[in-house]
Amino acid sequence: MDDAQVTRVGFGAVLAVPEFRAMWLAELLSICGDQLARVALAVLVYQRTSSAALTGLTYALTYVPSLLGGILLAGAGDRWPRRDVMVAADVARAALVAVIAIPGVPLWVLCVLVAVMTALGGPFKAAQQALLPTVLEGEQYLVGMALRNVTIQAAQLAGFAGGGLLIAALAPSAALALDAATFVLSAVLLVAGVRRRAAVAQAVRPAWLSTTGAGIRLIWRDPALRTLVALNWLAGFYVVPEALAAPYAAGIGAGATLVGLLMAADPAGSVLGGVVFGKWIPEDAQVRVLGLLGIAAGLPLVVFVVRPGLVPSVLLLAASGLLATGYNITGTVSFMRRVPDEHRAQCAGVNSAGLITVQGIGAAAAGALADVVSPAHAIAVAGAAGAAVAVPIARAWRRVGLEER
CATH class of the missing domain: 1.20.1250.20 (MFS general substrate transporter like domains)
Known part of the structure; x- marks a missing residue:
């Protein structure tokens, strides 16, 4: 096509x-x-x-x-x-x-x-x-x-x-x-x-615990699936601005009434990203730059080290949300297509469960860090750390692409 x-x-x-x-x-x-x-x-x-x-x-x-x-x-x-x-x-x-x-x-x-x-x-x-x-x-x-x-x-x-x-x-x-x-x-x-479709594993139903572990083993043994999961879990770094929206707003003198605006910036960028990556950019081009998008999503957050004002902060958060949406949508599509149909639900569950976990850990760690440094600096650290972690993920994704050509 x-x-x-x-x-x-x-x-x-x-x-x-x-x-x-x-x-x-x-x-x-x-x-x-x-x-x-x-x-x-x-x-x-x-x-x-x-x-x-x-x-x-x-x-x-x-x-x-x-x-x-x-x-x-x-x-x-x-x-x-x-x-x-x-x-x-x-x-x-x-x-x-x-x-x-x-x-x-x-x-x-x-x-x-x-x-x-x-x-x-x-x-x-x-x-x-x-x-x-x-x-x-x-x-x-x-x-x-x-x-x-x-x-x-x-x-x-x-x-x-x-x-x-x-x-x-x-x-x-x-x-x-x-x-x-x-x-x-x-x-x-x-x-x-x-339409009601028959179960994909209706002939032989393995023990429940065996089924539960099958998704984890399948992801771990496939370099491409491991890389795509790691890319998706970068959200543990990029959820930090949402977690620190209230203390950050207070730190820049924005007031409690504008906390909602800061929290809405990333989802607003994600909405725009869904349109941009869903309608305007071909899928094969998105697949090639998945790793780079993972790195790029953290870079707008690094700018928070200079404590930008309200409007620049909203724009930076929206930009991060847009870029993160690019790797998230295409990464999820690539992940689900690669998983055999008989294991898709279990693998999707493992991926989603891990995503929720890393977001919770990221939010908790960011809160502890913000008590030591300012919330703005904590956001900047999270952005830099996310971009740094994304570098080896991007390299791994590039190797997967080279091996499959």
Whole structure:
């Protein structure tokens, strides 16, 4: 396929694929509902306990258990029909959120339910990512992933912004009930719009622990897969500006009201990056420069060593987000195409679980460093470290390309 043909594949072409359209709408609904639920849970817990620590713990429970679900439960998408796994996860999460929304649920029960609900996101996402290369073929897969990136980032921004407004108008329990409804609608869209396919490993189902380890072994033994995972996990460095947005804003005299603007800069750059890399740059060109994009994404953050003002900071964060999106989308596409179909869900789960882990470690380490040096310098250190770590990753990716020619 030549470059002219590649550039003609647009967002409209992938949205014209009925199965992808159903999956895209289902994911969009779930993300909006999840962001609304995070705001509602934070408000609900703080109203009941007046404890910032418990509020923070509850918020963390909407992310952290994804690690467990991503490693231990992701293999479900290789053992059973992937659409069924997604629908079952949606129905179960709808039921859990409906219970959470009941007024007066004990706090410890609420925390357990939130943790289980979050863990179920692991098998859902793994099954979804494993099914997408089957639904979208060729260049449509890259463009579909770019469209997902654009809408996911936009939905997260809208969910946080709209969540505050909705919580002001509704009780937190009503907002949580709305989140439960989004899971139900997601399941309905998947049943109605996505064809049920047989499980890829229906003939022989290995032991569960064997399946769990198979994805890790497969990634470790393949130099290309190892390199692509390492590239994706650079997010552990590049998540730092988001984690330090509040202290950085205070340090430059921007005030608490502008923290949201700083936090929105990277996702805004990611939205633009999804358009640029999804529609305008041919896939083969992106594959060649994957490693260089990983290095380049850290360079705008290095400029924070001079503590730029608000507007330059926003532009630098947006530039970093745009460049990171370039290697993230194409790297994920290359990763999923390279993994055998019978292991796609498990490998996707390992990759996603590791991504969440390194982001948590990066945010925690950056917070500790910012207590020693300024938040601006901590961001600069993270950018420099990310770019430095990306250099050997870029070299490894270049070797993989040379060996496969």
